[in-house]
Structures are given as structure tokens and as C-alpha cells.
Amino acid sequence: MKEFHCGSLVPGCDWHTRHEEEAEVIRRAAEHMREAHGETVIRESMVEAIRSRIGEARNAA
Numbered sequence: 001m002k003e004f005h006c007g008s009l010v011p012g013c014d015w016h017t018r019h020e021e022e023a024e025v026i027r028r029a030a031e032h033m034r035e036a037h038g039e040t041v042i043r044e045s046m047v048e049a050i051r052s053r054i055g056e057a058r059n060a061a
Contacts, residue, residue, distance in 0.1 A: 003057035004029050009049055010037055018057045026050055 002025045006013040015036065017028045029050045033039040039046065 001057035002054050004050060004054045006032060006036075008053040013037070022051070022054055025054055 001018050001020060002022050003018040004016060004025050006015040006029065010033075013036070015032055017025055017032070019025050019028070026047060030042045030047065033042060033046065033050075
């Protein structure tokens with residue numbers, strides 16, 4: 001199970017997501033960046049920043 005915490009990229013944001021597939025975690029994170037943080041264009045550098053902050057979920061029960 002993969003997990004992304006937005007606060008690792010946007011300090012103070014407590015949103016997070018988890019999914020079996022890294023691509024789905026990235027898709028959800030990009031959608032969150034658009035909706036919550038006003039990012040109108042998700043550049044490759046943003047995708048790479050998200051990807052680099054994805055880790056194995058803790059307590060994924």
C-alpha cells in the first residue's frame with residue numbers, strides 16, 4: 001500500500017491518501033493540488049515532487 005501526505009509538500013496541509021497503485025496516489029494528489037491549493041497546471045516537476053514523497057503506508061490494515 002502506497003501513501004502520500006500533502007504536508008510533506010505543502011506545510012500545514014493534513015490531507016493524505018493511500019492506494020495499492022502509485023499511479024492512483026499521484027492522480028489523487030494532483031487532483032487535491034488543483035482543488036485545495038489552486039494549482040491550475042500540474043507540471044512534471046510537481047508530479048516528480050509528489051512521487052518522491054510517496055512511501056509505504058504505515059499501519060495499512
